[in-house]
Amino acid sequence: MLVGPIEVADELIGALDPAQRARVTVRPVRTAVGMADHPTAARGESTVRTAVQAVHDGLADAVVSAGSTGATVTAAALGLGRWTGIRRPALAATLPAVEGPVVLLDVGGTLEPGPATLARHALLGAAYASVAHAVTAPRVGLLSVGHETGKGDRLRRAAAPALTAAPLPCDGRYVGLVEGYDISLGARADVVVTDGFTGNVLLKAIEGAYAMAGGPPSRGGAPRAAALLGVGGTVVVCHGAAGSEDVASGIALAAHLWRRDAAGTVRALLADIPPDPAPDRHDTEVAP
């Protein structure tokens, strides 16, 4: 289902093999939330809000958006609801590291989490690695400037005890602080937890490095899409500069997650986790 201005949809459908055209339906919506708009613009009638509503109403199985991340997170949280115990959704990107996939989160869902939110994201990441990528007993690390205990800024020093105490699902275990290399190498952790600001710039820097190196490595480069965890449905975000292959990759990820019922399974794995006794109050939800 294409959700957007009718003339854009017509152009896309016109470019299809005629035999494929019947597979595509259109929901005409004129208003889109621009990349420079405040994410709360997604509360009103907009392409992303309509796409989310289609999932809510059972007309679509998943949303794939290459628009403003903040607007997608806002629309998804409003339209599909947030899971109990997860106040801040996280965007999870999977990188093909040397020693297996590494789930990096958050890559832009919550730009300024507090320590309790980072600990909740550790739970999400462990469950997602297990459900989406069949990682057994995921090792969860907290990204910092060194792996020695105590390294990092105030947020990391406050978050480390919270992650140590976090009841990780799927036999996950907290392995302590990890560094930038560990995201690409995967030797220390299967899940790397960081704030959405750092994760977002990191992911794009890795993408830039692969472009600089003459293309991604043969086993796959930077991920082209990320899964939004913590909302009641399958939502995939591609970045704003996504090309056709990126969007195709996002659609494939959405289909993969939906077929495994990743959102429902991750949610069920966290259902038994007690609510956070001291949630962060002042972390910002999304980028403006």
Next chain:
Amino acid sequence: MLVGPIEVADELIGALDPAQRARVTVRPVRTAVGMADHPTAARGESTVRTAVQAVHDGLADAVVSAGSTGATVTAAALGLGRWTGIRRPALAATLPAVEGPVVLLDVGGTLEPGPATLARHALLGAAYASVAHAVTAPRVGLLSVGHETGKGDRLRRAAAPALTAAPLPCDGRYVGLVEGYDISLGARADVVVTDGFTGNVLLKAIEGAYAMAGGPPSRGGAPRAAALLGVGGTVVVCHGAAGSEDVASGIALAAHLWRRDAAGTVRALLADIPPDPAPDRHDTEVAP
């Protein structure tokens, strides 16, 4: 000059061609600040403090350290003094981007800068790009999650106006927000300003990506050493996992900077800049 335990120095000298041995002198010091120690340990008698003192006393021209970054910053600030108007030193790393070198700072000198410190680091970066890499009229960008005005967390939103108003030396100009890719591609900016936490994990992630891609690109990969700006002497930091080629690269960088009198020239370029009317009071100086 080797500064450290005598038996380690002996081993290094023993491995040299006998004709080269006379070039190396030794300052025996037993106590080193460990990677897990608090940086303030560098205030006492230690290898890094002694190495800095040798520069202060004119016995050496530069310090190269692959030890704790925080300890090196602390020792350098204490032993060589900080420049007037620069309360927080910055570590600057130069990456060989597609369109020319990109100076990324801070990569670990000041983990939690406030907006005024980021603006000061923009001045340092512009002057350094000009002096060390002959970049004319450097374009200075602030790293964020999108290039549209207003994107980012609270720190970035507060820093953008400060960078807009910053009196950049060397005909530098502020070009606004840049993203992770811009560090490797260099299309938007010659100098990328960020906090020391983000810069540090970013640099190591880029290094990891090159390792993953089967080695760095032909025009050079991630930098192996970074220059400490804002202290009264030439100080180069290699990372803690540095191998022999990394240390050699650090020594070569120190020699390059010393021959150009980069520290003195950058300092002189900033001498006419008025002191910051509202410096940050609560940013942390170095990693613990």
